[in-house]
Amino acid sequence: MTFISMNWRGEPLTDYATVVNLIAKTTTTTGLKVSCRLDRRRYPVGRTVSPAEWATITLQPDAFHGDWNYTIRPRRRI
Numbered sequence: 426m427t428f429i430s431m432n433w434r435g436e437p438l439t440d441y442a443t444v445v446n447l448i449a450k451t452t453t454t455t456g457l458k459v460s461c462r463l464d465r466r467r468y469p470v471g472r473t474v475s476p477a478e479w480a481t482i483t484l485q486p487d488a489f490h491g492d493w494n495y496t497i498r499p500r501r502r503i
Contacts, residue, residue: 445462
């Protein structure tokens with residue numbers, strides 16, 4: 426179970442502000458503190474990523490559910 430899920434404790438996720446506040450209150454026993462804010466900017470709808478653009482993204486899948494959990498690594502400089 427994730428620390429965010431443990432912090433949530435079944436509170437209804439009724440709006441974005443509730444989700445952001447729950448994430449922002451998350452900490453771990455080792456001292457990790459999470460910060461977040463709601464981004465209210467508007468972004469273009471329907472934008473697609475070309476195969477060439479996908480090829481430039483360096484994804485490192487996690488050992489546990491790598492299809493869901495992954496790290497995006499910086500691009501290598503040419």
